Every structure is written in C-alpha cells, then in structure tokens.
Amino acid sequence: MKDYLAGLNEPQREAVTHIDGPLMIIAGAGSGKTRVLTYRIAYLIEKGVDPFNILALTFTNKAAEEMRHRIEKVIGPEAKNLWMGTFHSVFSKILRFDGHKLGYTSNFTIYDTDDSKSLLRSIIKEMGLDDKAYKPNYVLNRISAAKNNLISWQMYNENPSFAAEDIAAQMPELGRIYKTYALRCFSANAMDFDDLLFNTNVLFRDHLDVLNKYQHKFRHVMVDEFQDTNISQYLITRKLAAVSQNICVVGDDAQSIYAFRGANIQNILNFKKDYPDLKVVKLEQNYRSTKNIVNAANSVIAKNKAQLEKNIFSDNEEGEKIEVIRAMSDNEEGRLIAHEIFEGRLRGLKNSDFAILYRTNAQSRAFEEALRKIDIPYRIIGGLSFYQRKEIKDILAYLRFTVNQQDEEAFKRIINTPKRGIGDTSVAKIIVLASEHQTSIWNIVSNIQFYMEGRTANAVAGFADLIKSYTVMMEEGKDAHTLAMHVAKTSGLLHELYMDKTVEGVARHENVQELLNSIRSFVDNDENEDKSLSSFLQTVSLLTTADEDDDGDAEKVTLMTIHGAKGLEFKHVFVVGLEENLFPSQMMLKSRDDLEEERRLFYVAITRAEKQLTLSYAQQRYTWGKLTYCEPSRFLEEIDSRYLRFGDKGIPQTFEPSFAPKKQATRPVVIGEPVKRASANALKPVQPPVQAHVPSADFEPSDTSKLKVGDKVEHQKFGFGEVKKLEAFSGSTKAHILFEREGEKTLLLSFAKLRIL
C-alpha cells in the first residue's frame, strides 16, 4: 500500500481507492476533502491512468491550481497534463476548439455581467420599452435561469407557461428580449457565462462526433463542490461519463450556497437515481474545528429539512465557547472586533489567523476603517475586482475589439474613449447605418468614407485605422504582451492617465501598468501553450476575485463575504452583521424565500473556524445613508445556547428580542420633518439670489492633489472659499469647502475647477 494512504481514515481510503464506476463522496466540512481528491487522482495515475484522460472540475481556478501543485508533489511533473479548472474555463477551451460547429470563431468574446447588462439596456431601449419596468438585472437573471435549465430562446417563446408568468410579472416582452439578446450575442461572436455551458450542451447534443471525442478523452471525470452545480453543468458531466461511467462527485449538501445561480441541490439528492450502482462514501469526521464549533454548527443545520443523513463529529479538543458580541452601531462593531484581533495577537496569533466574514460586500467599510485606525494590515477578497476597474476594462475592450471586430460592447466602450469627438449621436447614427445596410458595425466604421463626411467621419476613420493597425500586428503573430503594450501607448489611454496627476489618476496609471505586467507573465508562463491575445482574453474574463494574486503569505487579516470563504479555514473567525434582514438577507427571503440556503450559508461561515468563533451584531446601522434599527438575527437563537458565551465587550448581553422602537424598523420619526415632498419644496425658505462669481482673469486650475485643510481657494464658478475637510472615498478624494457666497459645498477633487491661492 502506498505510504500516503497510511494517513487516511477508513472512509477516506475507500474513496481514494475506488477507481471504476460512479462514486459520490459526501464530504462534511473540514473532513479532508481536498486531500482525498488529490490522493485519488494520484492513485489513479499510479494505477496506470494517463493524466491526459482525467478531467477534474473545481469551483475556482485557484482551487484547481492548488490541487495541481499538490498532485505534482505526489506524482511529479506529469500532473501538468491533467485537465483541471472550472466548468467555465474548461468548456470555454473546448468551445474554442469546436465552437465553429455552432457558428462561433475561436476568437469569440466572453461577455461579463456588465457587458450583458449593458447589451440588455440597449435592447430594452431600442424596443421602446420602459427600462423601469424591465430592469436589466432582473431580465438577465431570468435569461440566465432559462439557459441554466437548458431552455433556449426558441423554447422559451414556444412555451405558453413562460409567457403567462411574464405577463403576470408585468413583463410580457421578456421572450422577445431573450430572443434579441441571444441573436445579438451571437452576431457579436460573443458568449456570456451561461452560454459557455449552454453551448457546450448544444455542441454535445448536436455533434456526436465531438461528444465522442471527449468521452474517449476523459475516461475519468471528477467534480468538486458538486452541491453547487446546476442542471446545465450536471448534464455535461453526465454526458461525458456516459461511456466510461467513471464519474466521481464530491460535495456536501449542507454547504450548497449557490442556488441563486441555478445550483440545484437536487443534483446531489438525486444522483443515486441516475447511477443505480453508485458507491457512496461519507466523510464525517471533522479534523478542522473544536468540538464546540462542530456541535454548534450541527445544531444550526439540523433545522433544515432537505438534507442527506450524516453525523459530523470531531475528536479535537472541546475548545472555547462561541462568543457573541452586541455592538451599538456598525462602527462600534468594527472597533470591537479590531480590538479583539489586537488582543488575539498579544496572545500569540498572527494576523493571517483571523478572518472577518460578512454577508454583503458593503459591510466591509466599518471593519476597514477600524483596522486601519489601529494599524492592523488586512486584505479584502472580492468586492470590485481588478478587472472591473474602468481603466482596465477600457484597455481590455481595445484588445477585445482587436481580436473580434464584431464585439459590440467593446466597440461602444472604446469608440470615443479617449475622447476623439465621436459623440452619442454619431455612434447612434453608425448603429442605424449598420442595420439599414444589413451589415456589421465594423463594416460601416472601416468604410466610413462611403457613408459620412466631415469632422466626425474623419475621427471615425482615424479610429478604424488605429484598430486596423492593431489587427495587422496581431496577424503578424505578435504576442499578447507586445500587442497590449502597443495598444496602451498608441490608443492614448495610457497618455491620458499619465497626464492626470490626481491621486486617482496616478492609481489608474499604476493599475494599467499592473495589467501589462500580468499580460507579460501570462506570455512568459510556459504552462500556457497558447500565448495569443485571444487566449489571454478568454482566460482573463473567467478569472474570479478569488483567483487574483492574493498575497496569500502576507501577514494580513482577511475580510470577505461568506461565499468567498468556501473551502478556507482560519484559527479565529468573526461572523459579523448577524441581524435580521441582513443575515438572513431579506432580499433572499423576498425573491426566493429560501431560508434554508441562508442557514447553510451560516453553517459554512461557522465551520470555517478552527479554534475560535465570534458572532457579532449591531443595534444600529447606516444603510443607504439612512439610520436603521436592527434586531438580532434569528440564527443567533438557533444555535444551541450550551455552546455560546456572551461577550464582555459592548453592551451587556440579554436577548430581549427588541430594543428598537416598535415596528418602525426602517424609519424613526423625525419631529418637524415635512411629510410630503411637495410641501417640503413649498416650505423651503427663499434663497437670496447669489451673484455669479466672475473668475479672476488669469484663471488656471491648480494641482488639486496638493490641497490641504485650511487652504484658501478660488473656484471658477463658486468664487472664494476655504477648505474645511478632506475626505477619502473609494480611491479618490472629496473636499468640503466653505465658499464665501455659496456656503459649504462638497466637491470631488478630480472635477474641481479650483485654484489654490
């Protein structure tokens, strides 16, 4: 027996050594799942399976990379030949090879959520529909749900029950929108995230030769985080494994937290029906957490009805009880927790031993401020990702358009960025021309002299020449980095950022440099066999925030959403914002009415902790600029109180359910506040007319990044004033300035026409 098998417990070993036929591993939290998966692959290879014939689907690219490295340690460099990655990345590669059978070129663009929404917004506008009734977000979710259930736009429009639902939801045109959206994506040679899976299904359904090829290539299929797969993904794996029957799925129904994205817990509950001779292995021993934490988690999840029977236990020490903290406000919650981390470090813990987990990204602010104030380094995972920043998207849009001139969304982004005098009217005209002449936008743009003349036409022609020069370079076979570098310089984007000396301008310039660096390392990385721009772009659009080069080794406290924490563990975990309507989220309860999923989310959060767990909530919190009273989350009461201890921090604890004024959760009455808006306007005292300020003759705005509190300034329009306060927000700076005539104004520095006197 191999030595690595020696360290495994009985069920773990069973899972590792089961090679032929379907296998389902129910892996409880902290039960050594990754270890089992890694060893199983190593074992397969040692038993003579070629790594080329193994497909392992993971939830994030990072998880795949990590597993590949671990396997490499056991079996050596052969591990490189494994097919590993997320569903989206693996199947985008397959579509790159074989997508031409569906009418896509290998250079197809992958639309991210922003692209999809923007396209939907245009479609809704073009159809003359009210964009208040048809919210792009909702429409996209609906289309996405359809695709994830393999309902094409044709099927959607043929099925009267969908039409009935849409009419009931006051959106009778959804079917038409779906159709237009699908056709527009197709003619843009673009796929959205759901298309990658949907089209793979279509490819395997309609092109049996292709299916056959991959069925024989992937003799062994493994799926990690199986509880989070949707129907579309499940069908792909089932088809791939139909011949060999060698399918191994690993998951935990108690940790299914992506139902909102179409994940179907039935996949795991019904798996046995699809594979009658399925072997099921349960990994029930938790090696991660203390008894206390495991028991508390069990007491919570026991409230859920839909689940597979299992008994998660721990042989670790009893451990400390779970601390509950009540704070006055969100800011105090931040302070208390920052303080506790500080104390924890005095007891010998490192920054990286701590994680603060919250339900929504917006909650991070209070913790960031508190940690910064006492100089505790932290890193935030998630939130606005690097690749969603404007300056990055701009460069990427140029690259996308170079690779694929049908990419409508990229076109809209760059045609007038940086400003080259082609305004909205001209762009609209071009789009109209394209549809009048039944041709592509690029066709019009690249032959603009036949359609328009004058200043704008020249500008458009200049743009077309620019893109053509890029295309030529690409066809010469220049690698992604050379090309991107050239594009950044000659498009004017880099120059524009370089000229911008404001704080945020400098930061943006650095971001672009960082993007260029990352393209270079993509090109230099020998593991990427395809170094083309097109290949880089497809890789990049499937990166998640969890994949971004984290300073994993950095000595920092981790802040992230619970969703982002899946698969991770920390010595001391803080689960914060445990307030009714926030966690469980009222959004979730309203739209899907799925308390059980929220509870599983809570379960996931709890089970990230190894030694210590702290739960906290605030009595008051600012939401959307308004102060709201909060009640403690029902989840706090669902934990068996034997495992709890009320913190000595914050306000002394009791659980009287409500300390807030009765039934006015959202809006305390303010005495004297006018009731209606109209009367508010009527009551407004008449302002004495303010004389317009005539700027000094030589008005020349100064470098506002040097602005300090107390500076006397002149504004082009508001006149003279004094800086009262400077405030940082989302990467830039705001100034509160008291103007002599106008009173106090808040200005965004980058836009201020200011002169420092």
Place this chain on the structure above:
DNA sequence: CACGTGTCCATTTTT
C-alpha cells in the same frame, strides 16, 4: 460635442 449640475434610484451572494 464636452462638461457641469441636478435628480432619481438601488442596493445579495458570483462563474
């Protein structure tokens, strides 16, 4: 056409 200003509105999680 570019820019500044005012108004409205939405706020969950992510491949």
Place this chain on the structure above:
DNA sequence: TGGACACGTG
C-alpha cells in the same frame, strides 16, 4: 451613499 442618467450651457 454614490452611480447612472437627463438636461442645460459653453
């Protein structure tokens, strides 16, 4: 709170 959009002015 702040981002997206509509409108008016230069």
